[in-house]
């Protein structure tokens with residue numbers, strides 16, 4: 113290359129500019145200086161030169177099937193709409209926001225310096241103790257705090273469980289209809305969710321055995337089947353656990369919205385599991401609010417190391433601030449109080465909604481014992497998808513039941529969330545829905 117002096121004269125800039133530029137290119141290995149001979153393009157840079165005729169490398173995406181619908185609201189217009197019936201919404205107006213912000217401020221002010229560094233991949237130890245106590249009392253889950261891993265909601269728990277328990281190509285039982293977010297998490301990890309039908313007793317274990325006896329895992333929502341709302345019967349729980357023990361398979365229990373029952377809580381499957389085949393997943397998205405992004409996994413002791421390594425590889429560890437605030441929310445009794453209030457509130461919203469759907473629209477409603485959604489069945493032949501698209505145009509976020517099925521002949525119905533909508537507005541919304549159904 114020309115000397116810095118010649119280049120500076122050529123370009124009409126100061127020599128220092130050219131010297132600095134050359135120094136930078138030398139530091140990056142693109143130029144090399146030879147004493148007494150000048151500055152040259154380095155051998156490494158010459159090798160970097162692209163061949164004039166080389167075609168740009170073809171984009172080769174990875175082999176995994178991606179659930180593209182997740183990012184395409186035009187394929188699911190009900191997701192672009194935040195009106196009544198939106199799933200997963202909680203009664204945020206009833207959340208003790210003042211108290212929560214005081215706890216947060218306290219935690220920020222008293223943040224120990226050592227918590228500004230890296231932390232435990234399993235999460236904040238005192239919060240894990242508080243969750244273990246809560247689970248023992250409320251969900252009959254008996255576990256040590258060091259089996260609890262804090263995650264950013266059950267979605268992360270599902271993705272972690274998929275990676276920890278299943279190899280690409282492994283088959284697993286998946287409820288049909290079931291929770292699409294879980295199906296996507298398993299499919300993304302390369303597993304093959306095999307649809308197993310669900311009836312009024314929950315997952316049909318005998319059908320699972322007949323269809324896919326060699327599955328490596330089963331995903332279930334035993335306390336409140338998503339979306340149909342059935343409770344997995346005791347006999348089926350025992351059959352499922354016996355299969356898992358025989359086969360050495362894992363059961364992934366998604367305990368996503370319990371706490372909101374009619375006063376007789378359904379114990380967890382984990383509580384029945386003497387052989388530690390169950391991975392229990394819970395979330396604070398329903399009990400508090402989804403934007404909190406905190407949930408947990410209860411991991412069989414011999415799998416803790418495996419989960420920890422995978423978690424540490426993916427995102428190191430969960431941030432301590434919200435975990436500390438949540439720990440205090442639990443320990444000071446605010447969580448139990450809030451849950452009690454919400455149980456009453458949601459029971460009332462559920463009662464009003466079911467009544468309006470049955471009385472005003474004459475629809476059969478399923479899954480109204482617990483939870484924050486119900487399913488209104490539509491006559492066969494009525495397209496729930498078409499109804500959902502029309503409803504979205506009227507500002508109602510109605511989820512078609514058929515979108516939860518993996519098999520080709522789905523039942524037709526509407527999955528209706530009521531957590532985020534006051535009772536009076538639910539009645540109005542049912543009226544609007546009735547007009548759309550009549551069209």
Ligand SMILES: Cc1ncc(COP(=O)(O)O)c(C=O)c1O
Nearest residue numbers: 200265266267291338368395397
């Ligand atoms: C059955 C089920 N599992 C898991 C989740 C995910 O919850 P989150 O990731 O907010 O904890 C949901 C959300 O609505 C759900 O319905």
